[in-house]
Amino acid sequence: xxxxxxxxxxxxxxxxxxxxxxxxxxxxxxxxxxxxxxxxxxxxxxxxxxxxxxxxxxxxxxxxxxxxxxxxxxxxxxxxxxxxxxxxxxxxxxxxxxxxxxxxxxxxxxxxxxxxxxxxxxxxxxxxxxxxxxxxxxxxxxxxxxxxxxxxx
Amino acid sequence: xxxxxxxxxxxxxxxxxxxxxxxxxxxxxxxxxxxxxxxxxxxxxxxxxxxxxxxxxxxxxxxxxxxxxxxxxxxxxxxxxxxxxxxxxxxxxxxxxxxxxxxxxxxxxxxxxxxxxxxxxxxxxxxxxxxxxxxxxxxxxxxxxxxxxxxxx
Numbered sequence: 001x002x003x004x005x006x007x008x009x010x011x012x013x014x015x016x017x018x019x020x021x022x023x024x025x026x027x028x029x030x031x032x033x034x035x036x037x038x039x040x041x042x043x044x045x046x047x048x049x050x051x052x053x054x055x056x057x058x059x060x061x062x063x064x065x066x067x068x069x070x071x072x073x074x075x076x077x078x079x080x081x082x083x084x085x086x087x088x089x090x091x092x093x094x095x096x097x098x099x100x101x102x103x104x105x106x107x108x109x110x111x112x113x114x115x116x117x118x119x120x121x122x123x124x125x126x127x128x129x130x131x132x133x134x135x136x137x138x139x140x141x142x143x144x145x146x147x148x149x150x151x152x153x
Numbered sequence: 154x155x156x157x158x159x160x161x162x163x164x165x166x167x168x169x170x171x172x173x174x175x176x177x178x179x180x181x182x183x184x185x186x187x188x189x190x191x192x193x194x195x196x197x198x199x200x201x202x203x204x205x206x207x208x209x210x211x212x213x214x215x216x217x218x219x220x221x222x223x224x225x226x227x228x229x230x231x232x233x234x235x236x237x238x239x240x241x242x243x244x245x246x247x248x249x250x251x252x253x254x255x256x257x258x259x260x261x262x263x264x265x266x267x268x269x270x271x272x273x274x275x276x277x278x279x280x281x282x283x284x285x286x287x288x289x290x291x292x293x294x295x296x297x298x299x300x301x302x303x304x305x306x
Contacts, residue, residue, distance in 0.1 A: 041204050041213035045236050049202055051194050060194035065218035067234045077262035079234035082219045083198050087240035089260050107258040108240050109230035153190050
């Protein structure tokens with residue numbers, strides 16, 4: 001059963017698949033396929049498990065897992081584990097079908113690169129889950145990095 | 154297909170269920186039921202999704218999600234997202250069927266408490282996955298907090 005505090009995030013629940021694209025000054029443009037799964041246990045948070053793969057070869061690419069914590073008044077806290085060795089802590093809010101967060105801390109494992117900032121925006125539009133991720137990395141200011149459109153399966 | 158680098162962690166793959174118990178100077182002793190799922194995508198990391206619940210009432214308790222990164226020579230990096238608002242970055246090693254990690258950084262969301270250190274030990278013994286988690290919290294030194302025994306389902 002969904003607790004009241006989690007209801008603003010209920011639109012994310014389920015399994016989503018779709019495709020996205022990435023750009024950044026430090027890499028060649030790329031595209032990807034994605035699956036993202038949001039589940040809940042009855043407490044006011046979502047557990048999130050995501051993976052991406054190359055559209056042509058099927059080669060696995062990124063993965064991330066995390067927790068979306070729903071606070072009072074639509075405030076959100078995010079704790080995200082990136083497969084490339086970054087932990088992201090972020091805060092933001094959900095309003096209607098739009099969720100936005102900005103990182104408050106990013107910590108790396110010993111062998112991982114350092115990311116300076118991450119900003120996420122997720123929006124449900126006509127049954128499509130669209131997201132954008134901005135990133136500040138390698139001295140480059142916060143700017144568009146990923147965008148994708150997913151459909152519930 | 155499992156890449157060579159991930160093979161030392163292969164014993165974790167699958168879905169595990171079992172029960173555990175917790176102690177700490179700041180809380181009453183407690184017990185819990187647990188499900189933990191380890192998956193891989195073909196790259197040298199495991200994705201991990203875990204939840205616990207009260208044995209009597211079924212009330213959901215903790216949840217955590219994370220990434221276990223397999224490096225050369227059995228070295229491990231861990232990035233963990235705790236539902237109570239903590240990101241844990243840890244390093245360690247796997248040797249035989251024993252995995253040990255110690256936190257190198259712990260970061261909290263704005264509303265979460267601060268944890269000072271976490272040490273994890275997981276071991277496969279006669280088909281049972283046994284783990285212990287030590288924690289330093291609230292000024293208390295690193296000490297036993299959780300222990301559980303899980304079976305593959």
